[in-house]
Amino acid sequence: MKYVPLLWAQLFRRKTRTVLTLLSIVIAFLLFGLLQAVQTAFEAGADSADAKRLLTIARYSMIEPLPMAYAPRIERVPGVIAVAYADWFGAKYQNESNAFAVFAVDPDHYLAMYPEYSIAPAQREAFVKTRTGAVAGKRLMDRYGWKVGQKLPIASEIHTKKDGSLDWQFDLVGVFDAEDPAVRANTDVVLINVAYFDEARQSGRGKTGWYIIRVADAEQARTIAADIDRQFMNSPDETKTAPEKEFVLAFAKQIGDIGALVTRILLAVFFTILILTGNTMAQAIRERIPELAILKTLGFSDVAVTAFVLGEAGLLVGIGAALGMLGAVGMLSPLNGATGGRFPPLFIEPATWGWAAAIAALLAGAVALPPGVRVHRLRIVDALAGHR
Amino acid sequence: MSSLNQIVQIALINLRTLPQRLGTSLVVVVGIAGVVGVLVSVLAMGEGFRHTLASTGRPGRVIMLRSGSDAEMSSGIARDQATLLASLPGIARDEAGRPLASAELVVMVDLPRRGQTDPTNVPFRGVQPTAFGVRDELRIVEGRALARGVREVIVGRKAAREFAGLSVGSRIAFRDSDWTVVGIFASGGDVHESEIWADAEVALSAFRRTGFQSVTAVLTDTSPAGVEALRAAIARDRRLSVNALREPEYYAKQASVLSKLIGVLGYSVATFMAIGATFGALNCMYSAIASRQTEIATLRAIGFGGAPVVASVMIEALVLALVGGVLGGTLAYVYCDGATLSTLNFNTFSQVAFDFRVTPGLLARGLVWALVIGVAGGLLPAIRAARVPVTVALRTG
Numbered sequence: 044m045k046y047v048p049l050l051w052a053q054l055f056r057r058k059t060r061t062v063l064t065l066l067s068i069v070i071a072f073l074l075f076g077l078l079q080a081v082q083t084a085f086e087a088g089a090d091s092a093d094a095k096r097l098l099t100i101a102r103y104s105m106i107e108p109l110p111m112a113y114a115p116r117i118e119r120v121p122g123v124i125a126v127a128y129a130d131w132f133g134a135k136y137q138n139e140s141n142a143f144a145v146f147a148v149d150p151d152h153y154l155a156m157y158p159e160y161s162i163a164p165a166q167r168e169a170f171v172k173t174r175t176g177a178v179a180g181k182r183l184m185d186r187y188g189w190k191v192g193q194k195l196p197i198a199s200e201i202h203t204k205k206d207g208s209l210d211w212q213f214d215l216v217g218v219f220d221a222e223d224p225a226v227r228a229n230t231d232v233v234l235i236n237v238a239y240f241d242e243a244r245q246s247g248r249g250k251t252g253w254y255i256i257r258v259a260d261a262e263q264a265r266t267i268a269a270d271i272d273r274q275f276m277n278s279p280d281e282t283k284t285a286p287e288k289e290f291v292l293a294f295a296k297q298i299g300d301i302g303a304l305v306t307r308i309l310l311a312v313f314f315t316i317l318i319l320t321g322n323t324m325a326q327a328i329r330e331r332i333p334e335l336a337i338l339k340t341l342g343f344s345d346v347a348v349t350a351f352v353l354g355e356a357g358l359l360v361g362i363g364a365a366l367g368m369l370g371a372v373g374m375l376s377p378l379n380g381a382t383g384g385r386f387p388p389l390f391i392e393p394a395t396w397g398w399a400a401a402i403a404a405l406l407a408g409a410v411a412l413p414p415g416v417r418v419h420r421l422r423i424v425d426a427l428a429g430h431r
Numbered sequence: 432m433s434s435l436n437q438i439v440q441i442a443l444i445n446l447r448t449l450p451q452r453l454g455t456s457l458v459v460v461v462g463i464a465g466v467v468g469v470l471v472s473v474l475a476m477g478e479g480f481r482h483t484l485a486s487t488g489r490p491g492r493v494i495m496l497r498s499g500s501d502a503e504m505s506s507g508i509a510r511d512q513a514t515l516l517a518s519l520p521g522i523a524r525d526e527a528g529r530p531l532a533s534a535e536l537v538v539m540v541d542l543p544r545r546g547q548t549d550p551t552n553v554p555f556r557g558v559q560p561t562a563f564g565v566r567d568e569l570r571i572v573e574g575r576a577l578a579r580g581v582r583e584v585i586v587g588r589k590a591a592r593e594f595a596g597l598s599v600g601s602r603i604a605f606r607d608s609d610w611t612v613v614g615i616f617a618s619g620g621d622v623h624e625s626e627i628w629a630d631a632e633v634a635l636s637a638f639r640r641t642g643f644q645s646v647t648a649v650l651t652d653t654s655p656a657g658v659e660a661l662r663a664a665i666a667r668d669r670r671l672s673v674n675a676l677r678e679p680e681y682y683a684k685q686a687s688v689l690s691k692l693i694g695v696l697g698y699s700v701a702t703f704m705a706i707g708a709t710f711g712a713l714n715c716m717y718s719a720i721a722s723r724q725t726e727i728a729t730l731r732a733i734g735f736g737g738a739p740v741v742a743s744v745m746i747e748a749l750v751l752a753l754v755g756g757v758l759g760g761t762l763a764y765v766y767c768d769g770a771t772l773s774t775l776n777f778n779t780f781s782q783v784a785f786d787f788r789v790t791p792g793l794l795a796r797g798l799v800w801a802l803v804i805g806v807a808g809g810l811l812p813a814i815r816a817a818r819v820p821v822t823v824a825l826r827t828g
Contacts, residue, residue, distance in 0.1 A: 063714045070707040074700070103605055106504070106539055106780075133505050140501040141777070200505035207672070209499040279639070296549040297775040297782070304476075304772070308469055309700060315465045316707045319458045323714050326454060 050355050057327070064323055065363045071316040072367025072399060073374075078309050079398070080375060080389040085295060087225035087387060092288035094261035096156070097268050099254040100290075102281035106131075108250035109280050111241075116274055122258050122267040127152035130252040132235065133201035135209075136187075143183055145197060145233045147240040147251075150176070154219075156255050159226045166191065166217025174239040177213035180230030181220040182388070191215055197233070203245040211243075228387030256284070317402070321410040324359065328352055328414040335418050336426030349419040356411035357404075364403035368396065437735050441743035445723075446750065452722065455715040456751055462708035463755025463804055464762065466701055467797040471763035473697030474796070475787040476772075477690050483785040484686040487621035488678025491653040492565065493661065495646040498672045501684065502779050503537045509642045510534075512671055516646045521661035523649040525564050532648035533562035535631060538638050539781055540605045542594045544773065551773075553594055554626045554781040555584075555605070557634025557643075565649055566618065574599040574614030579630055582637065585614040587624035589784035593773045597627070608637040622682065625773065625784040647678070688777045705804055712808025716748055720816040727816050728824030737817035744816050748809025749802060756801025760794045 054061050099117065101107035111128060118126045132145035146153075150170045154160060162170075162178065170176045177195055189195065195215045203209055213235050221227045241248055258267050268284035275282045335348050343351075368391070375389045449456055488494070495516055500506035508516070513534035516522075523531045536557045541550030560579060563569060577583055584603070591597045601612050610629065618624055631643070650657045658677060665671050720727065727740055773784035 059717055060714055063710045063717075067707050067710040067714075070703055070710070074703045074707075103541065135499070135501070140505075198499060200500050200502070293549045296547070297551050308472065312465055312469055312700070312704055315461065316704070316711075319462050319711050322454060322458055323711070326718075 067320045068363025069367040073370045076371025079395040084387040088291040091225040096287040097256040099284040102283045125257040127156040128251040135198040147237040162219040169216040176216040177235045178217040224390040324410045349415045352415040356407040360407040437739035438742045442746040459751040460755040462711040464759035466704045467759025470701035471797040472767045475789045477693035479785045479788040484682045487682040493675045533559045534643040557631035569618040584629045589624040593784045716812035740817040741813040744813035749805045752805025756798045
């Protein structure tokens with residue numbers, strides 16, 4: 044530890060260059076942290092999927108409805124322990140299409156299907172009992188400033204009421220949230236009570252959008268899915284059942300090329316910045332070889348001088364990487380505030396920290412090892428004479 | 432010696448010595464090329480998407496949807512309403528006196544992208560025979576047109592390229608129906624090229640629908656007054672709760688979410704990179720003037736002014752920036768321009784295929800960014816070069 048001041052002094056031999064190099068590293072890691080957060084947010088859906096949950100949709104397109112009467116038949120399939128269903132409402136809020144998702148659900152069954160959501164028992168009770176009731180995810184409540192107990196006017200783009208109007212109104216009786224940031228993205232939704240919705244809508248009564256099924260044993264999920272689909276084969280409404288995770292992944296694939304493309308561009312960018320910065324750092328070390336020779340003259344061992352070079356690079360990259368990652372963490376919270384409900388919540392998972400540390404170590408090594416080795420072999424006389 | 436002449440002289444010396452400082456100069460060039468390349472290619476993606484939707488539709492046509500619906504997907508027009516709408520006075524007629532209006536339904540069908548297995552939502556549009564008179568920009572480029580009353584489809588050029596199994600002659604199975612692809616159509620690179628088209632009546636029965644989702648029609652009077660008159664006529668009929676929008680207005684709205692997202696992404700990433708590249712440029716220019724300290728001091732000692740020194744350093748920074756900008760722009764153009772990709776349009780929840788468009792405007796914007804980084808990276812080092820007292824510079828150099 045006693046050499047830290049020496050390292051520090053060497054680092055700031057050329058203050059401007061060190062500061063600029065440091066800032067480049069900070070920016071690179073800031074970008075890395077943010078990107079990984081976006082990536083994590085997209086993958087979180089698949090990670091948060093429960094292996095014991097299956098989804099059933101209409102076989103030919105996810106937008107076709109299924110009869111609600113399928114519920115008891117699915118329930119009877121061996122291995123199934125619970126069934127819930129949900130339907131698209133097609134929300135338009137404050138004249139904005141798809142401002143957030145609204146699902147018409149059977150409150151008790153639906154909430155039981157998602158034990159990862161937390162809701163106050165009294166509010167849950169109220170949701171089950173209030174026919175016009177609705178509950179909203181906490182992030183949506185915050186974004187729109189809703190309060191529990193208020194009326195919630197939401198228009199539908201799909202479902203007309205019996206009077207032909209598209210304007211619906213619900214009683215906001217509760218709020219739900221999730222601890223795990225990976226799950227929290229799924230809470231950006233308003234749930235309404237299907238009892239009222241199904242009775243009040245003009246058409247499509249007795250139909251729902253999709254089923255959510257809990258099975259006892261995740262190992263059996265595929266067999267059970269096939270069993271369910273066999274139940275409805277050759278009926279007017281054939282089904283397609285698969286584990287929740289597959290749906291999430293398939294949906295991510297719909298976004299497709301763009302995500303992959305952007306990730307690739309950005310990784311290229313990150314490494315370009317690192318290579319350029321590394322080049323500057325390596326040059327800075329090369330310039331100082333005579334000085335390192337003087338250190339050797341003073342009696343520092345070969346190993347010690349090489350360690351100085353490595354330590355210096357490690358210190359610079361380490362500080363830069365740490366600041367960059369901390370900067371990214373600092374920026375996430377205002378970003379999440381600004382995009383609440385429109386975009387899944389961003390967070391930096393432990394693995395990202397690990398990657399950042401690994402990349403930082405690799406960079407420091409790549410930059411400092413070649414000059415380090417040279418310094419190790421350096422003959423004092425040559426160096427002082429200027430034969431580099 | 433005039434200062435202009437001085438600037439030219441020093442700048443030439445600087446530029447001639449550039450090869451000796453290749454490593455650091457390369458940092459500037461590559462850094463800026465990266466910024467410009469990313470900025471241009473991401474914006475080209477947004478531009479291509481916007482262009483695809485913006486080139487859809489003609490101002491002389493309207494699309495009619497159920498009031499309150501912003502997209503065909505969520506709209507519904509009953510059969511009798513469609514007939515009423517087509518016979519409104521504001522709708523143009525062909526030589527035979529038939530209204531130039533096509534009632535259409537849109538469903539999503541699952542098709543994987545080429546070489547993949549996961550299904551994506553491809554729009555499947557059932558059109559009435561009049562659709563081809565309404566959309567006269569549509570051309571069959573391969574195969575033949577649709578026959579009425581049979582399970583045949585024609586496929587947009589981009590859909591045929593992007594999704595699996597859509598070549599002429601192939602059969603595709605949706606629901607309990609088999610469809611034969613009989614033709615491929617082009618319509619000026621617009622959004623319909625991502626779609627599959629079939630005869631509306633056949634599609635209605637195959638997908639067990641009873642109504643349409645939209646009516647697209649040609650106006651007799653294409654002025655704003657014409658649209659207003661049509662809206663008034665719709666409002667007078669109590670059987671209709673329908674909103675008429677000019678096509679370009681409608682399709683521009685469809686682009687809103689995704690193009691905003693791409694724009695935000697492109698600019699924010701490019702901003703971060705630009706900051707990084709500026710630090711790189713600063714570093715490079717500082718070390719450039721440091722290595723020439725003695726030389727610059729000598730020039731000043733023999734009578735060159737401070738301003739020409741500043742200007743010459745700036746010129747060097749700008750030249751490097753320009754090289755980087757051109758390099759980045761070229762890379763973006765070579766790799767991206769014309770490449771097709773498809774994604775989910777959040778407004779319609781269906782796939783839309785589009786081409787990257789690297790426009791001159793985007794390239795110019797990229798160059799402006801490059802020059803700004805050049806100025807930001809060159810100015811401080813330039814001022815320092817001119818400020819260091821000659822004696823100090825000569826002694827420590």
